[in-house]
Amino acid sequence: MNKFFILASGVAIAALATSASAHHSAVQFDFTKQVPIKGTVTHFRAINPHMQLILRVKDAKGEHLVEFEGHSTNNMYRNGYRKGMVNEGDVITINVAPLKNGSEGGYVVSADLAGGTHFGMVSRSLDAAKIQQQAEGK
């Protein structure tokens, strides 16, 4: 891999990880929606008040890093997460409530991990039928 890319990614991850300690009030996220996003984990901390996650994603913009936050450690444990489930380098799909202002990122509601492991909550604002429709691209 290109050394410049590795260095740039490292700097970007460090910068994002610092800002990942910033956290958003829940009112900034749209919990009536759930968007699946697939990527490779470059940073993950299960902490309170909010989990920190950075994924390397590939989309129309190319390959880049996106920062997310999510539930507290406590809520994650109550919804199936256990220590060691998410590690750097893992390819995972997260389901996020997007930011209302349209920025990249979002609030991780649930995650689908390698091997079929799943943890997370379902927003009570979003019923199961809608989730299915969204998953099928309808």
Place this chain on the structure above:
Amino acid sequence: MMRKLSLAVAATLLTGVALAAAPQHPDFTGVWTNAGAPAMGGTTNAAANVVLPMLPGPKARVDAYTKLVQPLGETPGGWCLGTGLPGSMLGSGGYPMEILQREEQINIVYEAHNEARRVYFGARNAPQEDRVPGRNGYSTGHWEGDTLVVETDNLVDQIDQRFAHSDEAKVVERYHLEPKLDDKGRRVLVADMTLTDPKFYSAPVTAQKRWAQVPNGRLLPYECAEEGWNARLAEIAKKAGVAVP
């Protein structure tokens, strides 16, 4: 004669034992969670529809605070600060609470931020001059039949929660068990709250929270400040020109 006396003594003893064994009041000891659906995004579900008759001066302060922090998404909880009364007793971000009940003192721990309250009864109470102000104030309790009444004062001025209040606010909570179990077979504890604060509100503010007991429940530890300390440690190390040990 002796037989009658023996029977009388035995009956008295048995009655005394029965009275001593019977609980004086309902026992709320245990872990309690939201009686409704799980909360998402930190809503308490108890406060959503409460109208706050806030006076103009305090409202201007709250609006200024909201304008300052909301665009950044900053909250006290995001900095590991507990909600404070009455937000804590109205659900504390949707997390469960634990009650440890003794006759002379009731301890309440809200899982979020390990927020702890102590309710003192009778002679256990501290004199007024010894009561330390705080976000959850000082609480004293008494029973009215099977209803636990908790009165709290010595609150600090707070505009960083939905039920903003001055340092002269007083909160009265009334707790009682619903007579029937809920549809999941759980005991339900109802908390009716009244906030009185003539400096902030034109009328008392009321809200209700329903808690459902979690059989053999356990609170999870809520560690929160470690990340902030780690960041500070990294800052110190960087300034000193050394790696974080």
